[in-house]
Amino acid sequence: xxxxxxxxxxxxxxxxxxxxxxxxxxxxxxxxxxxxxxxxxxxxxxxxxxxxxxxxxxxxxxxxxxxxxxxxxxxxxxxxxxxxxxxxxxxxxxxxxxxxxxxxxxxxxxxxxxxxxxxxxxxxxxxxxxxxxxxxxxxxxxxxxxxxxxxxxxxxxxxxxxxxxxxxxxxxxxxxxxxxxxxxxxxxxxxxxxxxxxxxxxxxxxxxxxxxxxxxxxxxxxxxxxxxxxxxxxxxxxxxxxxxxxxxxxxxxxxxxxxxxxxxxxxxxxxxxxxxxxxxxxxxxxxxxxxxxxxxxxxxxxxxxxxxxxxxxxxxxxxxxxxxxxxxxxxxxxxxxxxxxxxxxxxxxxxxxxxxxxxxxxxxxxxxxxxxxxxxxxxxxxxxxxxxxxxxxxxxxxxxxxxxxxxxxxxxxxxxxxxxxxxxxxxxxxxxxxxxxxxxxxxxxxxxxxxxxxxxxxxxxxxxxxxxxxxxxxxxxxxxxxxxxxxxxxxxxxxxxxxxxxxxxxxxxxxxxxxxxxxxxxxxxxxxxxxxxxxxxxxxxxxxxxxxxxxxxxxxxxxxxxxxxxxxxxxxxxxxxxxxxxxxxxxxxxxxxxxxxxxxxxxxxxxxxxxxxxxxxxxxxxxxxxxxxxxxxxxxxxxxxxxxxxxxxxxxxxxxxxx
Numbered sequence: 001x002x003x004x005x006x007x008x009x010x011x012x013x014x015x016x017x018x019x020x021x022x023x024x025x026x027x028x029x030x031x032x033x034x035x036x037x038x039x040x041x042x043x044x045x046x047x048x049x050x051x052x053x054x055x056x057x058x059x060x061x062x063x064x065x066x067x068x069x070x071x072x073x074x075x076x077x078x079x080x081x082x083x084x085x086x087x088x089x090x091x092x093x094x095x096x097x098x099x100x101x102x103x104x105x106x107x108x109x110x111x112x113x114x115x116x117x118x119x120x121x122x123x124x125x126x127x128x129x130x131x132x133x134x135x136x137x138x139x140x141x142x143x144x145x146x147x148x149x150x151x152x153x154x155x156x157x158x159x160x161x162x163x164x165x166x167x168x169x170x171x172x173x174x175x176x177x178x179x180x181x182x183x184x185x186x187x188x189x190x191x192x193x194x195x196x197x198x199x200x201x202x203x204x205x206x207x208x209x210x211x212x213x214x215x216x217x218x219x220x221x222x223x224x225x226x227x228x229x230x231x232x233x234x235x236x237x238x239x240x241x242x243x244x245x246x247x248x249x250x251x252x253x254x255x256x257x258x259x260x261x262x263x264x265x266x267x268x269x270x271x272x273x274x275x276x277x278x279x280x281x282x283x284x285x286x287x288x289x290x291x292x293x294x295x296x297x298x299x300x301x302x303x304x305x306x307x308x309x310x311x312x313x314x315x316x317x318x319x320x321x322x323x324x325x326x327x328x329x330x331x332x333x334x335x336x337x338x339x340x341x342x343x344x345x346x347x348x349x350x351x352x353x354x355x356x357x358x359x360x361x362x363x364x365x366x367x368x369x370x371x372x373x374x375x376x377x378x379x380x381x382x383x384x385x386x387x388x389x390x391x392x393x394x395x396x397x398x399x400x401x402x403x404x405x406x407x408x409x410x411x412x413x414x415x416x417x418x419x420x421x422x423x424x425x426x427x428x429x430x431x432x433x434x435x436x437x438x439x440x441x442x443x444x445x446x447x448x449x450x451x452x453x454x455x456x457x458x459x460x461x462x463x464x465x466x467x468x469x470x471x472x473x474x475x476x477x478x479x480x481x482x483x484x485x486x487x488x489x490x491x492x493x494x495x496x497x498x499x500x501x502x503x504x505x506x507x508x509x510x511x512x513x514x515x516x517x518x519x520x521x522x523x524x525x526x527x528x529x530x531x532x533x534x535x536x537x538x539x540x541x542x543x544x545x546x547x548x549x550x551x552x553x554x555x556x557x558x559x560x561x562x563x564x565x566x567x568x569x570x571x572x573x574x575x576x577x578x579x580x581x582x583x584x585x586x587x588x589x590x591x592x593x594x595x596x597x598x599x600x601x602x603x604x605x606x607x608x609x610x611x612x613x614x615x616x617x618x619x620x621x622x623x624x625x626x627x628x629x630x631x632x633x634x635x636x637x638x639x640x641x642x643x644x645x646x647x648x649x650x651x652x653x654x655x656x657x658x659x
Contacts, residue, residue, distance in 0.1 A: 007053060010095030011069065011125045018063040018125050020048065021055050022093060023302050024271040027085060028075040030056040035068040039100040039122035045072070068100055068122035069093070073270050077112060079260055082273040082283035088115045092216050092266040094306055096123035097313065098228050099219045103196035103256070109263035110199075120265070121194070123219070131233045131319035138245035138321050138358050140381060140425070141556040142185035143495075143546060144502040146249075146432060148210060149189060149224050151527040152505045167192060167225045171238035179244055182508055182539065183546025186245035186358075188324055190433055192232070194221045196256040196265070198292075201521050204453040209523030210433060212326060213256040213292070215265050217310040232318045245321035247358060248314055252296060252307050253330035253365065259286060259293030267296075274300055280335065289367025290327055299334045304344045307331070312353045322358025327365040329372045337369050340377050340419075349377065360427060374415035376425075381500055384412060384426040391430055391493055392441065392464035395486060395614055395651075399585035405612065406569060409592055410561035411498035423558040426499035430490050431507055436517045438507035441465045442486040444472055448515030451522060459518030472515055484510070485651050488541045489614070492653035495545040496592070496610050498554075498561055508542035509534030544636040548655055552608055554596035561594075568593040574622035574644070588615035589648075593624070598657070607658040613648040621646050623656060631656045 009021040020032050034044040048056035071093060075085030089109075092099065099121040108114045138144070153159055153169035163169045170187065179187065191211030201207060211221065225231045236246045257268040267275040277287040277295045289295045297303050314320050325331060332342040339345075348354055360381045363373045376382055390404040407414055411424030431438045436447075445467045449456045468482045487510065494501055505511075506529045513519045519527050549555040554566070561567040569577045570591035581587060592610040597603040609631065613619040623631050625644040632639040633646065634655040648654040 007055065009055060010093065010097075011123070013065050013125060013127050017059055017061040018065075018067065019057065019059045020069065020093075021057045022048075022071055022095075022270065023053075023055050024073060025054045025274055026075055026083060026271050027056070027073040029073070030270075031072045031074075031087070032058050032060070033070045033072060033090060033117075034060070034063075035070070035122050037066070037068065039068040040118075042117065063125070065125050065127045067125040069125065070117075070120065070122055071270070080284035082278055084264060084268050084272040086112050086264055086269060088113050089264045089269045090115075090117045090120045091264070091269045092121065092219075093123045094217065094266055094270070095309070096216050096219045097126045097128075098124040099194055099216060099222065100124055102221055102223050103194060103215055103265070105197040105199055105202050105263070107199070109265065110261065116264075123216075126229070128317055129230065129233070131236065131317055133315060133319050134240070135356060136245060136321035136358050137240060137243060138186040138247065139556070140358075140379075140500050140558050141498075142500055143183055143549065144186045144188050144247065144427065144500060145179065145182075145184040146188045146502055146504045147190065148433060148505065148527070149192060150523070151209065152529050154528050156529075156531050165224070166227075166231070167220075167235050168227060168231050171235045176239070176242050176244070180242060182542045183550055184244055186247050186321065187239065188247040188249055188360075188502070190249045191251055191326075192220055192224050192248065193217055193250065194219045196263070198256075198521075199258065199262065200453075204521075206453065206521040207523045208521055209527055210520040212251055212520065214251045215256045217250070217252065217306065218313050229317050236319045240319070245358070246318075247322045247324055247360065248320050249324040249326060250310070251326045252298065252310075253327040254290040254292045254294050254296060257294060259288070260284070262293055275303060277333070287367070289330060289333065289365045289370060291366050295330055295333075295367070298331050298344045299342065304347055307344060308347055308351055308354070311348065311357075312351065315353050315357060320357075322360065324360040324362065326362055328361035328363055328376065329365045329367070329370050332372075332376075333367070338372055338375070340372075340375050345377060345380075349379075374418050374421075378421065378425060381425050381427050383432075383502075384415070384428055384499070386415065387412060387426060387428045387497065388430055389464050391490065395490055395493070396464060396466045397614065398464075402584070402587045402590055403582055405493075405590060406592070409493075409497050409610075410567065411558070413560040417560065424499040424560060425558075426497075427502050428494060428497045428499050429502040429504075430494050431504055432502070433504060434518070434520075435460060436463050436465055436515075437504070437511050437513050438487050438490060439483065439510045439512050440515055440517070441490075442483045443467055443512070444515040446471075446515075447517040448472070449518050451514075451516060451526065452518060459516075463517060473512075482651070484535065484538065487538060489652050491538075491542055492545050492655075493612070495549050496555070496653065499558065501549075503542070505529065506534070509536075509539050540636055545655075548634060551599050552594070552596045553599065553603070554594045554608065566595055568624075570621075570624070572619055572621050574624045589613050589619050589621070591621060591623075609646075609654075609656040609658070611646070611648045611654040611656065613654070614651055616650050618650060619648045621648060621654075623658075625658075629658055632659050
């Protein structure tokens with residue numbers, strides 16, 4: 001053992017060679033396979049020695065960074081007992097930091113005794129290059145922009161063709177200019193680590209375009225990062241130089257090895273019994289809390305170490321500002337259920353490298369007790385689907401939604417005040433990668449997922465959507481205008497909420513997926529962002545409300561709005577809302593009067609009125625005035641004087657400042 005830490009694993013480069021170390025409790029023998037530089041010809045297969053910690057080690061003299069390798073693990077093959085050892089399968093190192101090619105699904109990857117050497121990527125020995133790690137640029141209350149790298153850049157006309165679809169494209173001046181125009185504080189990159197297609201996709205001629213099916217947790221997918229970690233590091237630095245943070249969306253809840261009929265690629269072949277969760281007293285049956293066939297045992301010490309080391313790897317070697325965790329309750333699961341202070345969640349928050357990073361939980365999975373919104377330990381931020389649904393239902397015209405709107409605007413204290421919470425940890429959003437796009441939300445009453453090959457059975461059935469009179473695309477100018485107005489109203493509402501906010505890339509310009517609300521397998525024009533067809537009016541409106549959010553201090557604060565001098569809820573009369581008005585099921589108006597600092601006037605205190613009108617007609621509000629105070633309406637064209645009686649257009653949100 002040449003390292004300083006007897007528990008260190010992975011491929012560790014020394015001056016005189018490379019030490020390989022991989023953990024497996026149940027393997028009888030693990031072998032290191034070395035390949036030539038193109039990863040095609042195996043030139044050595046070497047047995048590794050097990051130490052007292054069940055780490056299999058081997059030092060190879062003279063080997064250098066750039067060498068290609070994999071593992072084979074022998075032992076008992078008894079899937080009914082949770083043992084899947086098959087020495088015919090070449091396995092990717094769980095600590096691989098680079099691979100030489102993407103994963104490609106092939107049914108032979110799951111056939112016992114079928115050699116997979118020619119089907120598998122090879123891991124590449126790398127040396128770490130440290131990034132400049134500064135304090136995270138993103139602060140709670142900011143604006144997160146969710147980005148799928150390939151669909152976002154593949155059709156951008158200004159990006160050189162060879163660069164489109166890659167991480168480096170995010171650093172292109174035209175992309176950065178767009179991000180800055182709409183006020184983005186952080187880009188949240190959907191999975192960029194190496195993934196594999198689900199087995200049902202290739203026969204349908206489809207591929208996974210989102211990446212939520214990982215195999216190697218540290219290795220970037222070569223399709224997105226042909227330049228490896230250096231490409232990510234340089235892109236992060238370029239975005240940081242423009243004041244934009246980078247958050248990685250990572251998947252630690254399952255692997256692409258799927259259920260017992262899936263593939264043997266890495267963890268399954270190394271020690272299926274310990275890396276994955278199994279039904280109690282039934283070791284051959286994998287727990288499926290993720291809906292993908294398997295669930296990582298994140299409470300196991302080796303899985304916990306893999307998660308922590310992966311996060312540290314990305315912070316130290318690329319300088320990212322934080323992470324979003326897919327199906328995050330899995331990180332807190334034990335045999336007894338979800339534990340908010342469980343070992344892995346606590347270890348993430350306690351780690352010295354990770355302690356100041358932004359952490360965002362998707363607070364649900366499909367397992368027992370899987371809905372954990374509001375229950376993650378601070379300072380975790382949490383995706384808030386209650387806000388998503390309440391804002392959708394409000395603008396759809398559902399009854400009894402005025403109170404829900406106000407609760408969302410005020411920071412969702414009903415959720416985040418639990419466990420003595422002092423402020424909101426909400427990430428408010430209207431649409432995300434999973435579900436309708438924002439324009440589809442107001443254009444389709446139902447999902448249209450036939451292109452996915454599952455007879456429209458996949459995807460959520462209840463989307464709280466509406467079509468404005470015609471299902472799908474239409475040439476009727478009046479309907480197109482209504483839809484645009486609805487999107488503007490939704491975006492205005494989102495940007496007026498207290499908490500962090502998130503918008504999915506392209507929603508600011510009317511991106512459509514043709515009614516597909518589960519487009520993970522559409523790596524084509526359905527998900528690719530066509531920059532030439534984006535709606536300039538919608539982009540300008542997003543830039544306008546983002547500017548308001550940055551201008552007024554009230555929107556970057558995260559204390560709950562309490563009504564004690566920070567907010568007044570008013571009716572159209574300008575008087576405080578009465579109990580009877582709150583309880584009016586079909587009330588179409590609400591006024592939110594905020595006390596705020598105005599950065600445009602050096603922080604001077606003022607009042608901002610945000611007025612909601614979901615009716616089909618103009619509404620006349622009376623705003624409370626003190627003495628000779630007057631009000632001005634804030635619009636993309638600038639401020640215009642209005643006085644105390646103001647008009648709010650049908651199905652819109654108006655912003656007024658007291659002067």
